Amino acid sequence: MFEFKLLSRDGIPGALAKGERYRLLGQPWEAENIYLDILQVDPESQPALVGLVLALTDQFGHSRSASVARAREALVRIRGEYEQAYYAGIICERRARALLDQDRPGAGGAVYEQLREAMRCYEQAEARRPAGNDDAILRWNACTRLLRGHPDLIPAAEERQQPYVDH
Numbered sequence: 001m002f003e004f005k006l007l008s009r010d011g012i013p014g015a016l017a018k019g020e021r022y023r024l025l026g027q028p029w030e031a032e033n034i035y036l037d038i039l040q041v042d043p044e045s046q047p048a049l050v051g052l053v054l055a056l057t058d059q060f061g062h063s064r065s066a067s068v069a070r071a072r073e074a075l076v077r078i079r080g081e082y083e084q085a086y087y088a089g090i091i092c093e094r095r096a097r098a099l100l101d102q103d104r105p106g107a108g109g110a111v112y113e114q115l116r117e118a119m120r121c122y123e124q125a126e127a128r129r130p131a132g133n134d135d136a137i138l139r140w141n142a143c144t145r146l147l148r149g150h151p152d153l154i155p156a157a158e159e160r161q162q163p164y165v166d167h
Contacts, residue, residue, distance in 0.1 A: 061101055
């Protein structure tokens with residue numbers, strides 16, 4: 001079997017930059033591999049863990065291996081109450097957007113619930129945010145705009161109560 005080669009500790013900053021670059025180029029699977037390589041050398045690297053969560057969520061809807069469970073596994077290793085809440089919101093919001101993009105019948109309730117959970121996480125993050133950091137507010141507002149732009153997204157319980165209308 002082939003064995004992984006380990007990065008040098010001195011190579012980690014450059015690898016982090018490459019991981020971010022691959023994400024920005026729309027190649028999150030390449031970024032995921034880089035972050036996994038970094039974590040082999042430094043399992044507690046917070047930038048690599050955050051990058052891994054983002055790379056995995058970038059793949060929602062495109063890759064079976066990029067599951068919510070794998071993103072949550074990385075999330076629990078991220079330190080800080082603010083960071084935990086904020087990135088939990090990112091996972092939920094991106095899952096909602098992936099479900100919305102798939103346009104599956106009956107998925108509206110799941111999209112709504114994922115967005116509401118993201119908003120709860122962003123509220124928790126907002127309460128713990130560092131001074132001058134409004135990222136959680138920006139994400140809350142993005143979720144609000146998405147819900148306002150899709151009035152058909154309603155809680156699953158209400159969705160089941162809606163009468164069928166044939167147009």
